[in-house]
Amino acid sequence: xxxxxxxxxxxxxxxxxxxxxxxxxxxxxxxxxxxxxxxxxxxxxxxxxxxxxxxxxxxxxxxxxxxxxxxxxxxxxxxxxxxxxxxxxxxxxxxxxxxxxxxxxxxxxxxxxxxxxxxxxxxxxxxxxxxxxxxxxxxxxxxxxxxxxxxxxxxxxxxxxxxxxxxxxxxxxxxxxxxxxxxxxxxxxxxxxxxxxxxxxxxxxxxxxxxxxxxxxxxxxxxxxxxxxxxxxxxxxxxxxxxxxxxxxxxxxxxxxxxxxxxxxxxxxxxxxxxxxxxxxxxxxxxxxxxxxxxxxxxxxxxxxxxxxxxxxxxxxxxxxxxxxxxxxxxxxxxxxxxxxxxxxxxxxxxxxxxxxxxxxxxxxxxxxxxxxxxxxxxxxxxxxxxxxxxxxxxxxxxxxxxxxxxxxxxxxxxxxxxxxxxxxxxxxxxxxxxxxxxxxxxxxxxxxxxxxxxxxxxxxxxxxxxxxxxxxxxxxxxxxxxxxxxxxxxxxxxxxxxxxxxxxxxxxxxxxxxxxxxxxxxxxxxxxxxxxxxxxxxxxxxxxxxxxxxxxxxxxxxxxxxxxxxxxxxxxxxxxxxxxxxxxxxxxxxxxxxxxxxxxxxxxxxxxxxxxxxxxxxxxxxxxxxxxxxxxxxxxxxxxxxxxxxxxxxxxxxxxxxxxxxxxxxxxxxxxxxxxxxxxxxxxxxxxxxxxxxxxxxxxxxxxxxxxxxxxxxxxxxxxxxxxxx
Numbered sequence: 083x084x085x086x087x088x089x090x091x092x093x094x095x096x097x098x099x100x101x102x103x104x105x106x107x108x109x110x111x112x113x114x115x116x117x118x119x120x121x122x123x124x125x126x127x128x129x130x131x132x133x134x135x136x137x138x139x140x141x142x143x144x145x146x147x148x149x150x151x152x153x154x155x156x157x158x159x160x161x162x163x164x165x166x167x168x169x170x171x172x173x174x175x176x177x178x179x180x181x182x183x184x185x186x187x188x189x190x191x192x193x194x195x196x197x198x199x200x201x202x203x204x205x206x207x208x209x210x211x212x213x214x215x216x217x218x219x220x221x222x223x224x225x226x227x228x229x230x231x232x233x234x235x236x237x238x239x240x241x242x243x244x245x246x247x248x249x250x251x252x253x254x255x256x257x258x259x260x261x262x263x264x265x266x267x268x269x270x271x272x273x274x275x276x277x278x279x280x281x282x283x284x285x286x287x288x289x290x291x292x293x294x295x296x297x298x299x300x301x302x303x304x305x306x307x308x309x310x311x312x313x314x315x316x317x318x319x320x321x322x323x324x325x326x327x328x329x330x331x332x333x334x335x336x337x338x339x340x341x342x343x344x345x346x347x348x349x350x351x352x353x354x355x356x357x358x359x360x361x362x363x364x365x366x367x368x369x370x371x372x373x374x375x376x377x378x379x380x381x382x383x384x385x386x387x388x389x390x391x392x393x394x395x396x397x398x399x400x401x402x403x404x405x406x407x408x409x410x411x412x413x414x415x416x417x418x419x420x421x422x423x424x425x426x427x428x429x430x431x432x433x434x435x436x437x438x439x440x441x442x443x444x445x446x447x448x449x450x451x452x453x454x455x456x457x458x459x460x461x462x463x464x465x466x467x468x469x470x471x472x473x474x475x476x477x478x479x480x481x482x483x484x485x486x487x488x489x490x491x492x493x494x495x496x497x498x499x500x501x502x503x504x505x506x507x508x509x510x511x512x513x514x515x516x517x518x519x520x521x522x523x524x525x526x527x528x529x530x531x532x533x534x535x536x537x538x539x540x541x542x543x544x545x546x547x548x549x550x551x552x553x554x555x556x557x558x559x560x561x562x563x564x565x566x567x568x569x570x571x572x573x574x575x576x577x578x579x580x581x582x583x584x585x586x587x588x589x590x591x592x593x594x595x596x597x598x599x600x601x602x603x604x605x606x607x608x609x610x611x612x613x614x615x616x617x618x619x620x621x622x623x624x625x626x627x628x629x630x631x632x633x634x635x636x637x638x639x640x641x642x643x644x645x646x647x648x649x650x651x652x653x654x655x656x657x658x659x660x661x662x663x664x665x666x667x668x669x670x671x672x673x674x675x676x677x678x679x680x681x682x683x684x685x686x687x688x689x690x691x692x693x694x695x696x697x698x699x700x701x702x703x704x705x706x707x708x709x710x711x712x713x714x715x716x717x718x719x720x721x722x723x724x725x726x727x728x729x730x731x732x733x734x735x736x737x738x739x740x741x742x743x744x745x746x747x748x749x750x751x752x753x754x755x756x757x758x759x760x761x762x763x764x765x766x767x768x769x770x771x772x773x774x775x776x777x778x779x780x781x782x783x784x785x786x787x788x789x790x791x792x793x794x795x796x797x798x799x800x801x802x803x804x805x806x807x808x809x
Contacts, residue, residue: 128172128321128545136319139626143354145178145324147361152178152324153539154530155349155365157331157379159183160190161307161519163371164314164325165526165546171323172549173530173541178363179315179323180352182330183445184632186311189373190519191636192447192482194398194436195428197230197237197303197520199223201262202415202422208261218501218521220265225521226303227269232550233313235557235584237305239271240426242411243286244298245464252276252295255415259300274300285410288465299410304428307519308636309582312625313552314522320552327626328355334382335362336509347383347511356628367537369529370513373485374443383511390503391515392488393443397453398435399686400478400643405432405461405469414464423460431477431643434461438484447481448683454479474772474779477644479686487516504532512536523547553584565591570603578613583621593617608651614638619658628663630656630677641680645687650748652677700764700771710770713791714763724760726750733790749782 137145154170156163159181167179181187199222207215230237244259246252259274275298282297283289289297319325335349349364370379377389406412411426425434437453454476462471487503502517502525514529527544534541557580565576569591579587594604594617605615622637633655635641640648652674660670681687702710717725717733727746734741741749753761753769761783772778 126542126545128549130172130174130321133320133322136316138624139326139628142319142324142326143329146180146326146329146352146363149176149178149324150364151349152176152363152365154178154367154369154533155180155363156369156371157350158371158373158375159185159311159315159325159327160188160371160373161186161311161314161522162373162514162517162525162529163369164311164318165522166369166371166514166529167323167325168314168318168321168549169523169526169530169544169546170533171318171321172545173543175530175539175541177318177323178365179318179325180329180331180350180363181325181327182355184327184629184636185315185325185626186308186636187632188445189482189484190311191308191642192396192398192480193307193519194396194424195304195307195426195433196240196424197226197305199226199262199266199302199520200518201258201300201413204262204265205258208258214501216265219262221524222518222520223266223269225524227266227271228523228547229305229310229520230271230303231548233305233310233554233584235553235581236310236313236551237303239301240304240411241272241299241301241409242413242424242426243277243282243289244300244413244415245282245286245289246295246297247293249295252298255298259298262300271301271303274298286407286412288405288407288469289412290464290466303520304411304426306429306582306639308639310551312636313554316552316625317549325626326354328628329353330355331379331382332360334368334379334511335364345509347507347509367533367539368511369533370511371529374483376485376513376515378443380507380511380513383507383509387507390488390505390513391485393441394484394486395439395441395447395453395481396436396484397449397457397479397481398433399449399454399457399476400428401432401434401475402477403427403430403432405465405471405475412464414460417460418463423457425461425464429639429643434458436482441481441483443483446684447483448688449479449481449686453481454686470776472776472779474777476686477646478642480642480684485515485517502528504528506532506536510536553586556585561585561587564588569594569605570601571605572602572613575602575605575607575613575615579615579618590615590617590621593620608638608654609640609647612640612643612647614640614651616654616658619655620662623659623662627659630659630673631680633659634677635680635685641685645681645685648685649678649681649687700767702767702771702774706770706774707767710767711763713787714766716791717787718763724762725766726760730786737790737793739790749786752781753783 153175154177156166156179159179163179164185167177171177199219203215204219206212207219230239244255246255256276263270263274277285277297277299279294279296282294283291315325330353331350332353333351334347335351336345337348339346347368349362350368351360352363353360370376372379374391374393376391380387406425406427408427411424414423417423421438423434425432434457437456458471458473465471487501503515505513512529512533514525517525523546527546530544562576562580565571565579565587566573571591571594579590583590594615595606596604597606608614608616618638619633622633625637627633627637630652634648634651640651656670656674659665715721717729727743727750730746750761753765769778769781769784773781773784
C-alpha cells in the first residue's frame with residue numbers, strides 16, 4: 083500500500099511538473115518567436131572579413147602597442163572573455179583581448195567536459211517554482227545545440243545513464259528527464275529512454291547489479307574544453323581581434339569625462355609577462371571577464387567595491403578507459419553528501435567528478451587527497467564488486483575554481499546559481515561574472531549588448547549564433563580517412579587530428595615528420611600510448627603556445643589524461659619548442675622544471691607520490707615478505723641490501739632480454755624514494771605493500787621483476803611501457 087501511494091504521488095508530481103514546464107516552455111517559445119531568433123543559424127551574416135591566417139603573437143603585441151584606441155578591450159582569455167572578443171569583433175568593433183597566462187589556463191580547461199543544460203537546475207526550478215532557474219536551463223539547452231553545431235569536431239552528443247535502485251524512483255526520474263527533453267524542444271539531441279536491468283547491464287557491464295531496478299538514459303553534449311576555448315580565441319584573431327596571451331593588466335587607465343566631470347575607464351597598463359615590457363592599451367570600453375579573479379579587476383577600478391563572486395573548487399580525476407563503456411556516461415544524482423557525480427568516457431579514458439566546496443582564489447588550485455578519495459568512494463558505490471576501484475588507477479587529478487555569483491543569504495555554494503550577472507561601474511567598467519561553460523556565447527552577447535548601450539556604439543546585433551569556430555567549416559566525420567590516405571598517418575592519429583583541429587588537421591599533417599617505417603609513413607608519437615605527434619608541438623607554437631605547460635595541458639591534453647605520460651613526453655616537447663622559439667639551454671631547463679612542478683602540484687603527481695614514501699607502512703603477511711625478499715635477492719646477488727641498474731641489466735641479460743639504460747633508469751627512479759640511484763629492500767617491500775592495497779598500480783619494476791622470476795632461463799619479452807594503472 084505504501085509503495086502504491088509513493089508511486090501514485092510521484093506520478094502525480096511528475097505529471098503536474100510536466101504540465102507546468104510545458105506551459106512555461108510554450109510561453110518562452112512564444113516570447114522567443116516574437117523577440118529574437120533561436121535557430122542554430124547566424125541571424126545576420128558577418129560583414130567583417132575573415133583572414134585565412136592568424137597573426138603571430140609578436141604581430142598581435144605590435145598591434146596592441148601601436149593602435150591609437152580600441153573600441154573594446156577584454157581582460158581575460160577564458161571561454162567567456164574569448165567569447166566577448168569574438169562577439170565584439172564580428173559586430174565590427176575594433177577589439178583587443180589580454181590574458182595574463184595562457185588561453186583557457188584557468189577554469190575553462192578544468193571542467194567536467196560537458197555541454198549541458200543542467201538536469202539538477204531544472205529539478206530546482208520545478209521544486210522551488212523558480213522561473214529564473216528554468217530560464218537558465220532553457221538558455222543553456224539552446225546554447226548546447228549551438229555549440230554542437232558550430233564546433234562539431236570538438237563536441238558530440240553523449241548518452242548518460244542514470245541507474246535506478248528503488249522502484250519508486252523510476253517514475254520520478256523518468257518524469258524529470260522527460261521534462262529535460264521537453265524544455266529542449268526541437269533542440270533535444272535525442273529522446274531519453276528507459277532500460278530494463280538486463281539492458282542496463284548490457285550497455286554498462288561495470289554497473290553494480292544487486293538491487294538494480296533499471297536505468298534511464300538521456301543525452302547531453304561533451305567537448306574538449308581547452309581546445310574549444312582556443313578555437314574561440316583563434317576565430318576572434320582571424321576576424322581581426324588583437325589577442326595576446328601572457329599579457330598582464332597592471333592597472334586600469336582613467337580619464338576625466340569633460341561633460342560629466344567623472345572619471346572613466348579608458349584602457350589598461352599592461353606588461354608582456356615573457357619579456358617584461360610595459361605598454362598602454364587605450365579603449366573606449368573595458369570588459370572584465372576574468373572568472374574567479376573578477377573582484378581583483380573590479381578593485382582596480384574601485385578599492386571599496388564589495389565582492390560579487392564566491393569561488394567554489396571542483397576536483398576531477400581521470401582513470402583508465404576500462405572503467406566505463408566507450409560511448410556511455412553515468413550520473414550519480416545523489417551522493418552521500420547530496421552532490422552530483424558524473425562518470426564519463428573522455429579521450430578514451432574515464433573522467434569522474436566533481437566536488438563542490440568553498441575555496442580561496444588562486445592561479446594554481448591543487449587537488450587534495452580527501453577530494454580524490456571522496457570521488458573514488460562514490461564511484462565504488464555504483465560499480466560492480468568485480469571491479470576493484472584502486473587509488474593507484476588515478477592517472478591524473480585536477481581542481482578548477484568556479485566563479486559563482488554570490489547569494490548573501492546562502493550558507494553554502496551548492497545552492498548558488500550558475501546564472502551570470504553583467505554589471506557596469508560608475509566609471510564604465512563592464513563586468514561579466516558567474517555563468518557556466520555551456521552559456522559562454524549568450525554571456526558574451528549579453529555583455530557586448532550592455533557595452534553598446536553604455537558606451538553608445540553604433541553597431542548591430544550579435545552574429546555568433548551559428549558562426550563556425552576554428553576548424554569547423556570544412557570538417558566532416560570522414561575527414562580523417564583523407565589524412566590516412568593522403569599523408570600515411572595511423573588511423574588513430576588521423577582521427578585524433580581531425581577531432582582536435584577539424585579542417586586545420588591538414589596543416590598539422592603537412593609538417594609531420596617521416597617515421598622511416600613502412601607504416602605509418604609520417605607522424606612520430608610523443609608517447610607510445612597516446613595519438614599526439616611531434617608536429618602538434620610545432621603547430622602549437624603557431625597557436626600561441628609559449629610554455630611547455632601550454633603544450634602538455636591545453637594544446638595537447640596529456641597532462642589531463644596521464645601525468646606520467648606527460649612527464650615522459652616533456653624532454654622532447656621542450657626540445658621542439660626550444661628550436662621553434664630559440665630557447666637557450668638554460669631556458670629549456672627552466673621550462674622543464676616548471677612543467678614538472680605543474681604536474682606535481684596541479685595535476686595530481688604529488689598525491690601520487692604521497693602513496694609511496696619512505697615512511698609508507700609495510701603491511702604484508704610474513705609469507706609475502708619472504709616471497710618478495712626471495713624475488714629481490716634474485717637481483718641482489720651480493721646481498722648488498724639494494725639493487726642498481728647494473729643488477730637489473732645482469733639478470734635481464736641472463737634471460738636474453740635487452741632494455742636500454744635510459745628506460746631502466748626511469749623504471750628504478752619510480753621506486754627510488756630517497757633518490758640515491760638505487761632501490762633498497764625496504765623500498766621494494768613498501769612498493770609491493772602499496773600495490774597489494776591498491777594505492778599504487780602499473781609499477782614497471784614490479785612487473786619486470788615478477789616476469790624475470792617466472793621466466794628465468796628462457797627468453798621472454800618483458801613489457802616496460804606503463805600499464806593502465808596510474809597515480
